[in-house]
Amino acid sequence: MDGQPAGDAEERSAATDAERRSMAREAEPRPRGQETAQRPVGPEAEGRPVGREAQPRSVARTARHGPLLPAGLAAAVVAGLAAAPLFLAPFATTTLTRILVFALLAVSLDLLVGVSGLPSLGHAAYFGAGAYAAGWISIHTTSAVPLPLLAGAATGALAAAATGWVAVRAHGVYFLMLTLALGELLHQLAQTWDSVTGGANGMAAIPSAELGGEPLRLAGYVYWYVLAAALLGFLTLWLVARSPYGAALRGIRDNEPRMRALGYPTRIYKYAAFVLAGAVAGAAGGLLAAQERLVTPADLGFTTAALALLAVVIGGAGSLWGAALGAALVILVRDVIGPDLDGHGTLLLGVVFIAVVYLLPRGAAGLVRRRGR
Amino acid sequence: MGDWLDANLVGVVNGFAIGFLLFIVAVGLSLVFGMMDVLNLAHGALFLTGAYVGAAVVGGDASWGGFLGALGLAAGLGLAGGVLLSALTEPLRRRSHLDQALLTLGVTLVVAELLVIAYGDDPLSVGAPPGLDGSVPVLGAAYPVYRLALIGVGALLAVAVFVLVERTDMGALIRATVADRDMVAAIGVDNRLVRVRVFAAGSMLAATAGVLGGPIYGARPGLDATILILALVVVVVGGLGSVRGALVGALLIGQVDSLGRSLLPDAAPFVLFGSLALVLVLRPQGLFGGRGVARA
Numbered sequence: 256m257d258g259q260p261a262g263d264a265e266e267r268s269a270a271t272d273a274e275r276r277s278m279a280r281e282a283e284p285r286p287r288g289q290e291t292a293q294r295p296v297g298p299e300a301e302g303r304p305v306g307r308e309a310q311p312r313s314v315a316r317t318a319r320h321g322p323l324l325p326a327g328l329a330a331a332v333v334a335g336l337a338a339a340p341l342f343l344a345p346f347a348t349t350t351l352t353r354i355l356v357f358a359l360l361a362v363s364l365d366l367l368v369g370v371s372g373l374p375s376l377g378h379a380a381y382f383g384a385g386a387y388a389a390g391w392i393s394i395h396t397t398s399a400v401p402l403p404l405l406a407g408a409a410t411g412a413l414a415a416a417a418t419g420w421v422a423v424r425a426h427g428v429y430f431l432m433l434t435l436a437l438g439e440l441l442h443q444l445a446q447t448w449d450s451v452t453g454g455a456n457g458m459a460a461i462p463s464a465e466l467g468g469e470p471l472r473l474a475g476y477v478y479w480y481v482l483a484a485a486l487l488g489f490l491t492l493w494l495v496a497r498s499p500y501g502a503a504l505r506g507i508r509d510n511e512p513r514m515r516a517l518g519y520p521t522r523i524y525k526y527a528a529f530v531l532a533g534a535v536a537g538a539a540g541g542l543l544a545a546q547e548r549l550v551t552p553a554d555l556g557f558t559t560a561a562l563a564l565l566a567v568v569i570g571g572a573g574s575l576w577g578a579a580l581g582a583a584l585v586i587l588v589r590d591v592i593g594p595d596l597d598g599h600g601t602l603l604l605g606v607v608f609i610a611v612v613y614l615l616p617r618g619a620a621g622l623v624r625r626r627g628r
Numbered sequence: 629m630g631d632w633l634d635a636n637l638v639g640v641v642n643g644f645a646i647g648f649l650l651f652i653v654a655v656g657l658s659l660v661f662g663m664m665d666v667l668n669l670a671h672g673a674l675f676l677t678g679a680y681v682g683a684a685v686v687g688g689d690a691s692w693g694g695f696l697g698a699l700g701l702a703a704g705l706g707l708a709g710g711v712l713l714s715a716l717t718e719p720l721r722r723r724s725h726l727d728q729a730l731l732t733l734g735v736t737l738v739v740a741e742l743l744v745i746a747y748g749d750d751p752l753s754v755g756a757p758p759g760l761d762g763s764v765p766v767l768g769a770a771y772p773v774y775r776l777a778l779i780g781v782g783a784l785l786a787v788a789v790f791v792l793v794e795r796t797d798m799g800a801l802i803r804a805t806v807a808d809r810d811m812v813a814a815i816g817v818d819n820r821l822v823r824v825r826v827f828a829a830g831s832m833l834a835a836t837a838g839v840l841g842g843p844i845y846g847a848r849p850g851l852d853a854t855i856l857i858l859a860l861v862v863v864v865v866g867g868l869g870s871v872r873g874a875l876v877g878a879l880l881i882g883q884v885d886s887l888g889r890s891l892l893p894d895a896a897p898f899v900l901f902g903s904l905a906l907v908l909v910l911r912p913q914g915l916f917g918g919r920g921v922a923r924a
Contacts (some may be wrong), residue, residue, distance in 0.1 A: 374726040376733075421905045424912065428667050428725045428868075432860045435669075436904060439857040440897040447894065557853040561733050568730060602741040608734025612720070612727050 336482055340475035348474045349546075350590055355478075355485040356542045358582035361566035362492055362575050363535035368564070369573030370496050371528045372508030373423070376431055376560055377438020378536055380418075383445060383555025385411040385537025387452055389544040390461040398462045398470075404484055404541040411537015412530050414441065419529035423522055438560050445552040457551030464545040471545075481542045488535050493575055495531065504528055505573075562589070562604065569611055638769050639890040640883065645775040645844070647882025648782020652837040653855060654862040655789055655874045656830020662806035662869020663826050666717045667725055669732040672856030673739040674709055674831050678702040678838020679847035680743050683752035686842065690755035698839045706835025710828035736852060744849050754842030761843075774843050781840065785833070786875055793871045802826060806869040858885065861900065865907045867914025876915060 336355075340348045360382050367373040385407030392398075392406040418437045425433050445452045452458055463470040464480060471477050495501050506514045507521050515521050544550055553559065566585045570577025585604065593600020657671045685698035713735065720728050755761060756774035763770040793799040805812050805819050812819055838847075845851055858881060866877025881900070888899035907915065 368726070374724075374729070376729065418901075421908055424908065428661070428665075429864065429912075431667060431725060431729055432864055433904075433908070436857050436861050436864070437901065439853060440901045443897045447896070556850075558737070561737065564730065564733075568726075597745075599741055599745060601737055602745070605734045605737030605741060608737060609716075609731060612731045612734065 333486065337479070340478050345474040348478050350586065352474070352478045352481050352546050353590060354583045354586045355481050356539055356546060357563070357566065357586050358579040359485045359488045359539035359542065360536050361563050361570070361578040361582040361585075362489055363532045363539065364563050365567045365570070365572060365575050365578035366492050366496060366504075366528060366532045366535075368567050369571075369575070369578070370501060370508065371504040371525060373525060373529065374431055374564075375422075375434040375438075375529075375532075376557075376564065377434035377436070377441075378532070378563055379557075379560035380438040380441035380555050381411040381415050381533035381536040382540040382543070382559065382563075383550070383552070384414040384441065385540025386544045386550040386554055387445065387458060387540070388537070389541035390458045390550045391451065393461050393464070393544065394458075398465050398545075399468075400464055400466045400480065403464065403544060404538055407541025407544065408534045408538040411540060412534035414537070415530045415533020419526055419533065423525040423529055435557075435560075438555065439557060442552055442555040442557070445555050452550075452552070455552060457549055459549050461544050461548040461550070463548065477546055481546055484538065484542055488538055489575070489579070492535060496575060500524070500527075558601065561608075565604065565608055565611070569607070569615070636887065636890065637767050638771060639887045641766065641771060641779070642775065642890075643883035643886035644879065645778045645782070645882070646886055647879040648779055648786060649837055649841050649844070650858055650862050650882055651786055651875050651878035652782060652833050652840070654859040654866070654878050655871060656833045657859050658863045658866065658869055658874045659793075659802065659806070659826050659871070660830050661863070663802060663809070664714075664717070664823050665721070665725075665809070666827075667729050667732070668713060668717075668827075668830075669729055669856065670709075670713055670735040670739070671732075671831075671834050671859060672852035672854075673736040674706055674834040675838040675841070675855045676740060676743060676847070676852035677705055677709070678835035679754070679842055679845065679851060680747055680752070680838075681705065681835070682754045682839040682842035683747065683847040686754050686757075686839075690757045690761070692757045695757040695839075698842075699836055702835040702839045703832050706832035707828045709835065710831025711824060713831065714824045714827035740849060740852055747847070749849060751846050751848035753846045754839075756843040772843075778840060778844075789833075790871055790875070798822075861904050863914075865904060865914055867916040870914070870916040873914055873916030 336351075339351055343351065360378070364375065364378045367375050367378065388410035389403035389407035392403045396402070418441075422430060422433045422437060446455055448454075463472055464477070465471070466476075466480070471480055496504075503514065503519055503524055507519070507524060511521050540550075540554070543554065562585050563582075566581035567578045568581070569584055570579065570581030572578075588603055588607065589600040592603065596603060653671065653675055657668060660666055660668050660671075681702045682695075682698045685701060686694045713732070716731060716735070717728055720731060756772070760774045760777050763772045764776070765771070791799075793802055801812070801817065801819065801822055805822060809819070841855075845855075862874060862877040862881045864877075865881060866873025866875070880903070884900055884903050885896070888896040892899060
């Protein structure tokens, strides 16, 4: 709650009152998952900090507004995105495609960082694993549309399943360190496993994705393919985040011992979230392979993982839509402003990193809704 | 056993050289975390700074003056960097580990990119000082003298740090702060100065390790991440905040890394990960970590 600007006196007293009541509620035994299951999800609903969020008043208020506004906004955004290639130059379309790919990665990371409270520093590993798998399938078997994507998702899930069981045993800072180490180890593997990954040169000459036997060559067609797949990924993550399972993940984020005491198998829940996020990141990697048609070890690297985390944090962890906005900002800085700085966009991103930590502790979504840690 | 040792002696000695170098890097990371609860991801950037100082000052054909000058310059830069990082992370003390990690990650990106701007993308090599640049026969195999010298210097530094932390009043204060920060503050010790000093000393060690490791690793973009990961693995294996743990962990990981590369070149990352996983499953708080630290 610290660092929250004080409102007017009435607001403040209402807040303390609400907090007191919510603390009183904390003390009462409660049927499992009641608080978290009722917590509304989405930008509109999360306009209030945790203490007040649990209030019936705020739930009722949300119900009255209904999900109409966010739904309308989402529909408008989707329509705008779908129409974009009709108005944009090919370069802008390609940049937008990159943004969508990276946004899917960032949103999958947000499921870990924001929703489940698992700050992973190695999430790019599953993105890269998916990209390599999709590229390999495209080169050696087929690039007919859903297959490379599915291969990417499956590989991402497998890699996350193989490494995640160690990671989710750890808490707090250990989790940060472990995911960082795991990501870097997969990065090194990509660099040394020449026969499959092409080593430091990367996997080049990946054929275009094919739809009904026709290769997708124009930037606009690739864009629509990526858009459709990315929207499917966003929808999956959004549905998971607002399901009872997502509510349980939030509960684990806020108070794991209590969730365990309530009978939730918290470690299995976290493991499942880790694998799911890995699968979506792998799918994003599959889209990357289809769009760039080149996969390099850098796609698994520390910098990619750090930028994905930056996107999540700029956007405000836990909101999912914020992560997508953050991803757009990161890619714009790297690919549009970066070339004007002699390719040193990373420098600017590093500065953004530092600035965000000091100036925007809750991210852009935090400007809309404020919640305690 | 004898045959195996003959065949792999070079790998074992290499492992010791890398192990001592890792100890110099990891001990700062471990103490900074143990004392201040700060995960300093800029630690690799400090090493990289040292490596580039070595490449710029020493270059390909080294002299003793250049090498010692580079060590001094790196030590100075490391000290300054440590004080700066300590000042940067101080306002974030009450925030989450993620915020500190992000801040230091940002610092890493900035430092690494500035070094690329200054020195370019190509790997640079650093020569060993004269007298140490040759090789000596070790059981029939030629072995670089510099790595043997590095083992000596590393062992000396390890002993010095060990004595400082385990046998002096200052060290007692450091260990007490690692064990229970709030209690040390509650009995009236103002440990802010100790914190800054440990941060500065740890950073200085990391930067000098960059120069010392120069003849082995050279200086190249991405080296910071490699070293940071190895140091993190060392710290996790050894236990956060423990000097003894950092030493044992570093020597262990040095061997695993070196022998893994020579015996199972394709599976080296798996061997490293496997040993990390094994330690975490058997002893989640690390080999020498106290339970309190592990819960932090």
